[in-house]
Amino acid sequence: MSDTTIQFLTQPTETDDERLASLHAALVRRATSEALVDTTYRIVDSPVGRLLLAATDSGVVRVAYEVEDHDQVLDTLGASIGSRILRGGDRLDELARELEAYFGGRRRSFDVPLDLRLAHGFRLAVLRHLGEIPYGATESYGEVAVAAGSPRAVRAVGSACATNPLPIVVPCHRVVRSDGTLGGYLGGLPVKERLLALERAA
Structure with missing residues (x-):
């Protein structure tokens, strides 16, 4: 053979x-x-x-x-x-x-249906608001707390962002500290910086 x-x-x-x-x-x-x-x-x-x-x-x-x-x-x-x-x-x-x-800079929002069953209570309220933050804009943790109905729950907003089951699609990267610094991000700060830079450049 x-x-x-x-x-x-x-x-x-x-x-x-x-x-x-x-x-x-x-x-x-x-x-x-x-x-x-x-x-x-x-x-x-x-x-x-x-x-x-x-x-x-x-x-x-x-x-x-x-x-x-x-x-x-x-x-x-x-x-x-x-x-x-x-x-x-x-x-x-x-x-x-x-x-x-x-x-690729050709889309500013996501239209796919979402299943939010992994978030509950205040965290779910936070996630629902995050989708309302405009592309290229940011809000502070305090502003998100107010919008989600609990003005004093700033730390809880941080926790909701840190456990967001749908990063990028539900844009927790658009939430920053009140002084403009980035705060934390579950994908790492370099990723948060890159996402915000991508949106600012569009």
Whole structure:
């Protein structure tokens, strides 16, 4: 048997890889259509690192930075939403397109449906207000507290931003300290600086 023949028999062909991907996609489609999956996810590259995107049948439920540990994020989703989690499917195609347009300076807001079940009480009120902060603008933690209905809950606003399950899409990066300094950010301050610079440049 020639070396060429051995190589052909031992290496998977591109057709095999494509067939496997097609079978996986069909599995995800069927599981999703028959409500056999709680969450689907995908990982996309972005100018601020690899992002995990996750969605339920109600909408996008999670966007996670790599520093948050994607495996841990999936474990948490399994515990809080359901253990039936699959990678792939088309639920997140539109968000991936919108993120690409956002980072390219061609989009100022996100139109995908959101599933906010991971936030409750005052934190949920904060997240709902964050989407009202205009692109390229900022508000202080105190201003957000007032807008969310609890003027004295400045620290709670910081906690809501730090635990925001949908960063970038729900723009907690637009919240800064009253003196104009950045404060904290779950993706790291360099990422917050980059997002604000991107929006200011548009």
